[in-house]
Amino acid sequence: MRRKLLLVGWDAADWKLIGPLMDAGLMPNLQRLVEGGVSGDLMTLSPILSPMLWTSIATGKRPFNHGVLGFTEPLPDDKGVQPVTSLARTTKAIWNILSQNELRSNVVGWWPSSPVEPINGVMVSNHYADTGSANPQDREWPLAARHVHPPQMLDTVAGLRVHPADISAEQVRAFVPLGERIDQQNDSRLQSIIKNISECASLQNCVTHLMQAEPWDFTAVYLDAIDHMGHGFMRYHPPKLDWVTQEDFDIYQSVVTTTYIFHDMMLGTLCEQAGPDCTVMLVSDHGFHPDHLRRRVLPNEPAGPAVEHREHGVFLVHGPGIRKDVLIHGANLLDVTPTILSLFDLPVGEDMDGRPLLDIYQQSVSATTVPSWDDVPGASGEHPPGTGLAVEEASEALEQLVALGYIDRPGDDAAQAAAAARTENNYNLARSFMNAQRFGDAIPLLVTLYEAQPLEFRFGIQLAMCLQALGHVEELADTVADIRQRWLQAATVCRERLTDIAADARERREQHRALMDDLAKAREPTGAVAEHDKQSPAEKLFTLEEQRVIKKLRSIARGNVSALDYMDGWVAVARGDDKAALALLKLAGERQSGAAGYHYQLGECYRRLRRYRKALAAYEAVLALDPHDSGAVLGLAQTYLGLEQYERAREEAGKALALKYHLAPAHYVLGVCEARAGAWDLAREAYARALELNPNYAQAHRRLAGLYSEALADSGLAADHLQHARDLEQLQRQRREERVAPQLPDYSAIDYATALPEMPVSELEPRLGDLDNGVVRPASDGDQTIYVVSGLPRSGTSLMMQMLQAAGLPALTDAARAADENNPRGYLELERVKGLAKSNNWLQDACGKSLKVVSPLLPHLPQGWQYKVIFMQRELDELIASQTTMLTRLGQSADAQSEDKLREQFERHNGFALECLLRQSVPTLQISHAGLMHAPEVIVAELVEFLGLEVSAQPQMLAKIDPSLYRARGASTG
DSSP states (O other): OOOEEEEEEETTOOHHHHHHHHHTTSOHHHHHHHHTSEEEEEEOOSSOOHHHHHHHHHHSSOHHHHOOOSSEEEOTTSSSEEEOOGGGOOSOOHHHHHHTTTOOEEEESOSSOOSOOOOSEEEEOTTTTOOTTOOTTOOOOOOOGGGEESGGGHHHHHTTOOOGGGSOHHHHHTTOTTGGGOOTTTOOHHHHHHHHHHHHHHHHHHHHHHHHHSOOSEEEEEEOHHHHHHHHHGGGSSSOOTTSOHHHHHHHTTHHHHHHHHHHHHHHHHHHHHOTTEEEEEEOSOEEOOSTTOOSSOOSSTTGGGGGEESEEEEEEESTTBOSSEEOOSEEGGGHHHHHHHHTTOOEETTOSSOOOGGGBSSOOOOOEESOGGGSOSOOOOOOTTOOOOOTTHHHHHHHHHHTTSSOOOOSOHHHHHHHHHHHHHHHHHHHHHHTTOHHHHHHHHHHHHHHOTTOHHHHHHHHHHHHHTTOHHHHHHHHHHHHHHHHHHHHHHHHHHHHHHHHHHHHHHHHHHHHHHHHHHSOTTOOOOGGGGSOTTOOSSOHHHHHHHHHHHHHHHOOHHHHHHHHHHHHHHTTOHHHHHHHHHHHHHHHTTOHHHHHHHHHHHHHTTOHHHHHHHHHHHHHHOTTOHHHHHHHHHHHHHTTOHHHHHHHHHHHHHHOTTOHHHHHHHHHHHHHTTOHHHHHHHHHHHHHHOTTOHHHHHHHHHHHHHTSOOHHHHHHHHHHHHHHHHHHHHHHHSOOOOOOOOGGGOOHHHHSOOOOOOOOOOOSSOOOSSSOOOOOTTOOEEEEEEOSTTSSHHHHHHHHHHTTOOBOOOOOSOOOSSOTTOOOOOGGGGGTTTOOTTGGGGTTSEEEOOGGGGGGSOTTSEEEEEEEEOOHHHHHHHHHHHHHHTTOOOOSSOHHHHHHHHHHHHHHHHHHHHHTTOOEEEEEHHHHHHOHHHHHHHHHHHHTOOGGGHHHHHHTOOHHHHHTTSSSOO
């Protein structure tokens, strides 16, 4: 019997969500496949962008080898952009290979597959189910011929689509049981749910029909609803996040779970249609964070929502000859096509970047190879040379990508939009090279991008990462210094621009009020609301394009001080300045102590410095935040190797490879451990695998040379590997000696007036609603918020109170504690705060004002009031020294207990106070005292945003900061 294969793609499906649902019996069809087959994590690639990843799944090749590099591409005439097409792919996909081997395929919805290819079988493009042109009042829903092959199938499959108006209220209620509480006039989220349901149902109808009506050997269907629902509704998934409103959580908490259950039901139908003799493979290109790693704020850059993705997707295979109830480790999405080829007993292309997963079979299977399927002749069903594409509906498909946040809205300038698409694709190409450890190939691309767009700091940061990886110390130092200086100048200009925009906002708000007065007078006698008054409250005083510019300006004005500190730390490590490196990393950590990336960087630094115990603690901190972080597990393996604890090193290396098989250093660690145990053949295999993944791994060559010389008695191979190692080391020395010379432009010569985005010219006609972009939000009459400044004594609370007072926010103080030598500008305290535990009936006096409350007293603030808390953090060594200095000036002796004891108490006080704030969902902004001294512009910008103050208040706040007091280490820092 000829083998049949059903390949099901669920974009963003994640075992983290699937596991609990299967345990609860809510995904029985998938559970049956798991128990009767092989399953495990599927490692993704970087960047985690779906069109690139699904093409890698279908080809077994990395993006720089298959040609699909982003969500959009320039039009052939460079007069605009279009969603990425199948024409961008430069190599054969699995259905092309199967076609030339006389196997028939059904391919439905694969991304990207428009225009469809003339394969042996049926292909329906990824735009087939798009509902952008589907008018709820008009059932005419045209489908262009380029979306279906063969052409005679067009009318049949067009009629299988499910119109959004066909989705019943009962079907929607399964996703939002409390849907009747949604104000649909002002909340479009329900419509997005209906849109996703209808598109998903259309694809399901199409693929099941083709499985029934057409002969096939291979059927592939791609469904993106899990990803779309994730981006729209994962923030409402249980457990509730502190920044999600209770109302939104109540209404939308079931959306993601029901989406998975819906997909399980569809999977059951597909398996039934496929029959018991069909092999079923389920894959996802990446996962989606469903837990504490969910992001509140996304990066202000194209494809920013990709940070919500997790690097581990889903892999499952079930069918005849497949092992049962087995967990597989180390699978990569590049391995999918090679594995499919092995299932059809076809050779794997030697130019493919993946490998067949032969461990899935019950019986031993060996794979054959062919140099490249691209060179094998035959009717592959590829597009003939010169194929073009007319894209009438390109704008609708682009709108969906804009709505999901994957691309910025293309501007009116068609040539500029095409250039922007090319820029993003080159950036993605560089990151793809970096993901493959080909940093030398990435550098020229990044240098070109950075020269052309000097205020896109992400280009410079990625360039710095490449320079660090290749050991180009001076170029790294120059690049980091350039980024810092350029950002400081750009941030100043951006703040000035934002001040002007704030003034514009006030003018628009006044016009809005006048318009509302006129509308109130114009209402009809019946009480009907005038047409102008029916606008959605979600509409803003600024247009969408204006908001995009404001967001960009705010992003530059705020900057990323932590990233700069990290990079300065890289430079210090490369120069051997261990003390400076740790100090810089710790400074960055004050702002990102809850981020896994900070602890990982700290671990890497400690490991390089051979401070292994500290390194272990840092890597364990990463894994406490994210147990699936393969880099941290590899760090543990390398650290245990440094400690000569070989069994632990072997164990951790195995765990790292289970998470990410393509980690060459993990194979190297495994080889060292096997050699230490006398398992020579296993050591040789591990070193060989490391070299297969990274041919430039000089250490692996040296280890193999020693292995062949001492244990395997092959002097010829020993000499070969030793020479390879020497050649690579010589090449590396030459590269370090040769300056890369990126030719970075002089930042002082940048014309910021043209380099920074300008606000588009638009009418000042006000719109309903408030200004909701975070630039200006003046306090309403009768502000009921209490602005609490907290932290341990001498952490900078007095300084912060002075800054808020300078910004126009009055302080609630009784002046009972006068200014003195320790705080010459005053303490701005209220004596009654000390008695909060016993009496709080005076809190109404604090509404609309700032109030100093030291952190040990925070838990005594009563619930029921509206607070915003600024929590000051300071290095405990400095804080203790400052307290000691203050006590000495007051003629008192410091506490005799040890500094370790004090440090323990202070950490406990702060931890408990912050836990209380988090538990009660109190908006809290943690401020680093050192950051306030070293980067005051950035901190003040964050304060303005957090408090809703006007940008024009920043100079007065900055004037209160005197870094010389900080350099005195406690002379007067409150």
